[in-house]
Amino acid sequence: MIVTHLDHPGDSYAVHKPLSEVIEQIKGESLKALVSQIKHSGDDHAAELKKQLPLMIPTLRFYGKNAFGDNAEPTGIIQFDIDTKDNPGIDLDVVQTKIKSLTETAYCFKSPRNGLKFGIMTDFCRNDDESNEIVKHRYKVAYELVVNWLQLSVKFDDCMQHIKYGCFLSHDATAFYNPDAAPLAVNDRAVYTQPEIIATDSTEVITAEFIRELLTYIPTTMNWDERRGVNFAVFQHLGYDGIELLKSHWCVESPSKLDSDLHSQLNAISRGNAGGHIGTLINIAKQHGYQTKQVTGRARRKLKPKPTDYQFAPMVDHDKAMEELRELVSEFFETKQSKFINVSTGSGKTTEVIKTIKNLLKPNETPKHRRLSIGDRRKPRILILVPDHKLAEQYKSDFGSGILHLKGRDRLCDNPLNLEYFRKTKIDIPANICSHHSCHMYGTCSYIEQFNKVHYSVRVMTHAELYNMPSRFQYGTLRGEPRKIDRQNGKAGKHYWQPDYVIVDENCIHTSSDFEALDSDYSSVRNILNDVLGGESLSESALRNKQEIVSDYQQMKAGNEKRTQAQYMTDRKAYVRGIKKKSLKENPDSPVLRQLYKFVESENETYLSRLYIHNKQLWCSWSKSINSKYRNVPKLFLDATASQSVVKSVLKTEFHKIPVKQNPDINVFQCNSTVTKKALSDSEFLTAFVKSLQSMCSKYQNVGIISYMKVPDIEGNFSQWLAEQVGANTFTHFGSLRGINDFENCDCVLVIGRHLYDESEILKNSIAVFGQSDTDKTYFDRAVRMKGGNNLSVNNRVYTDFRMREAKRHFVESETIQAVGRARLIHGKAKDVFIFSNESLGSDIEVTGFFDLDSDPAIQAIQEKGFCKNRNKELQEYFSTSRVRNNRDELVSYIAKSIPLYVVEYKKNYKQVTAQYFISDESKLLAHLEGINAMSVTITPA
Secondary structure, eight states, X not given: OEEEEESSTTOSBOEEEEHHHHHHHHHSSTTHHHHHHHHTSOHHHHHHHHTTSOEEETTEEOSSBSSOOTTXXXXXXXXXXXXXXXXXXXXXXXXXHHHHTOTTEEXXXXXTXXXXXXXXXXXXXXXXXXXXXXXXXHXXXXXXHHHHHHOOOSOOOGGGGSSSOOEEOOOOTTOXXXXXXXXXXXXXXXXXXXXXXXXXXXXXXXXXXXXXXXXXXXXXXOOHHHHHXXXXXXXXHHGGGHHHHHHHHOOOSOHHHHHHHHXXXXXXXXXXXXXXXXXXXXXXXXXXXXXXXXXXGGGGGGOOOEEOOOOOOOOXXXXXXXXXXXXXXXXXXHHOOOEEEEEOTTSOHHHHHHHHHHHHTSOSOSHHHHHHOXXXXXOOOEEEEXXXXXHHHHHHHHHOTTEEEOOOHHHXXXXXXXXXXXXXXXXXXXXXXXXXXXXXXXXXOHHHHGGGOTTOSEEEEETHHHXXXXXXXXXXXXXXXXXXXXXXXXXXXXXXXXXXXXXXXXXXXXXXXXXXXXXXXXXXXXXXXXXXXXXXXXXXXXXXXXXXXXXXXXXHHHHHHHHHHXXXXXXXXXXXXXXXXXXXXXXXXXXXXXXXXXXXXXXXXXXXTTEEEETTEEEEEEEOOOOHHHHTSOEEEEOTTOOHHHHHHHTOOEEEXXXXXXXXXXXXXXXXXXOOHHHHTXXXXXXXXXXXXXXXXXXXXXXXXXXXXXXXXXXXXXXXXXXXXXXXXXEEETTSOTTOXXXXXXXXXXXXXXXXXXXXXXXXXXXXXXXXXXXXXXXXXXXXXXXXXXXXXXXXXXXXXXXXHHHXXXXXXXXXXXXXXXXXXXXXXXXXXXXXXXXXXXXXXXXXXXXXXXXXXXXXXXXXXXXXXXXXXXXXXXXXXXXXXXXXXXXXXXXXXXSOEEEEEEEXXXXXXXXXXXXXXXXXXXXXXXXXXXXXXXXXXX
């Protein structure tokens, strides 16, 4: 049995070794000293030492790079790991004896910390033309099948259910190896189940043809209750057009009653009193023979955008959109009812809002303005909140006089000694340090003085203000002390500044996460985490540990009170000494423990919906709550790329969407593939890609680039580096682009790649907003709004869980759409925008057309010729000799990603010839073979 072997975990290229040789290394003396060190070290040091061990990947054989590519072959081994810390009280020697006795066991040895590592031989393999993604899914199924077959009363390390997972070697003189392990039959039972996606938004393509196809599988004689769910699902997607379709489908005794029922159910959908999902139709159709169709494997690379009959909601002309926006903003000021306005990026919403505010602040000349005057007829006070101080300065510049940009102490503190002292100690400046008792600059401090400028009707601050506790100087100061709110009428007096309205520009929904691990300070959390990792439900374990949770919570509460009291110190040295005291670090605040406490006190499982296991840690994720000081103040939210579902879940406010038509002189072109960070880290690809961009940019005068900030092996800001390479005048990176107008005058904007978070971050956001979520994915056709109305769909990999899709839309995909919006698609000058990503951009971007990614010049040359024989001599015509000779397997895999490899058989001079060819144009190869007098040619996939 041959397995993959790495001398070090970070090795780029793997080698193959017989499993027998690996086991002999484990039994030998070469690793004994290092394993002994690991065994007797603390956890942190042991983890570092462990990285010095060689490792094997017994489940896969790689060719070339240490990566799970299309040429990776499963070995059939299913590997397992049993850790001692996860199995207290279990005699693993007894478990080991049982494992060794199984005829299917391929190997078994002790890990450095006396756990067990072993592999079961199976018949698991990659089926014909099976994608890597499906192989990974099927391996998890096979893993579970073997777990059930083993029937061991132990807790396994579930990381092993991933097919590409390294197994560190160890020292075990008694390590077991069975060269004749009998394969356990699991391959035919390890079936990949295609997850069903339920459409919920305008970028998931549910066509009338698709619904008609599903209905052909659904029986026509269902009873009323069964029909009802089907009807709702059809109406959800087809509306009134579904009436005739359903009338022709159902066979009923009374057609008139059916007609009445259908109209009644359609009205219920229209009023929002009922809902339907495509999943209802899919699931019923599957029960009666329908099977989902999915393009997998290498065939996916050939997929192109395809026509769809899906129709987006119509876009609005710019003038009409701005009129609608002004009406909504005016209505907000008049009714004082909070609103969320989602208007296309680049439409000029900020300009329109500034105009409305300026108009509002004019002298009270008309009844309308008198209605909007506040209390004593002073001008209304408006607080504008933006993502950062750079955007705040832009607001100040656009607004002109009459607006005050409030800044933090770190920017305005006039006491350099205080600033320097707290910077050195790396502790935040406490509010009480800014008082006439402890700071000689108190009476003249710029930070404090800004709050006294109550004559400004408009203030601009950052989003943090929405969530932070109020500054002690929030209402200004009087004789050195904070002014107090007049409690008699519940409002601040006319000289005290507090907002009558809050306007929040750009995404302000922030989430937070925290976790507890097995080394938690709280015994109740440690016990619960151990229970859950062992298979017990979170609720059962929490209720069983209720008494301990309550006790730990009281300790945490006391610790928080101690830390709060420390904030009242006015002597900076005493404060820092106090904060550094061990006693103040005891019983740390734990959001996880707080949620557990709320649950056991109320037994309301809603409190557990924000808790989940990740990397053997118990996490808590939540969306930040608006501080009480602004909770009852009317708020106007403005964000061009928000998800309505996320907004309604967190902010619970009215949502208004205004999609605005683009300037017809602006063209947006989208690539058929995505340029990822991984692709850009390949030096050969990057070199060819830069050349193609240089050629593209030569046609324009003023080019702008938006891309990633960091790319492996490129020092500094990648967007800046790439801009220098292609001669672009303007650049920025994802995560730092909202609200900027730097690209307005470009005649070409290149958006290289797309914004993407790690899946664990998307999961945190989803759970923070919606509660428990699922990370399963599938390939699905998503609609693209095309210029001219003939819409297309692209095949994207999406989450099957609606909550994960909406979280990704709001927190991740929105940034890519914002990047495209920097080109000012609506009112900007004529330009071309190229997006090097094939992800659907939703309903707000009109795409002119799609283009193919320019590939390696060598690949292009082969494609132009039409074919290339898979022999060194022919390959050296396109690639370097060293690459052909030294990394041939990797090179073959690299070419095959763009040009399929085929086996060609033919007769020449009465001899049978068999050879491999990369073929992009079969007719050109046939013409070549005809020219050399080849006969009886057959071409089959390699």
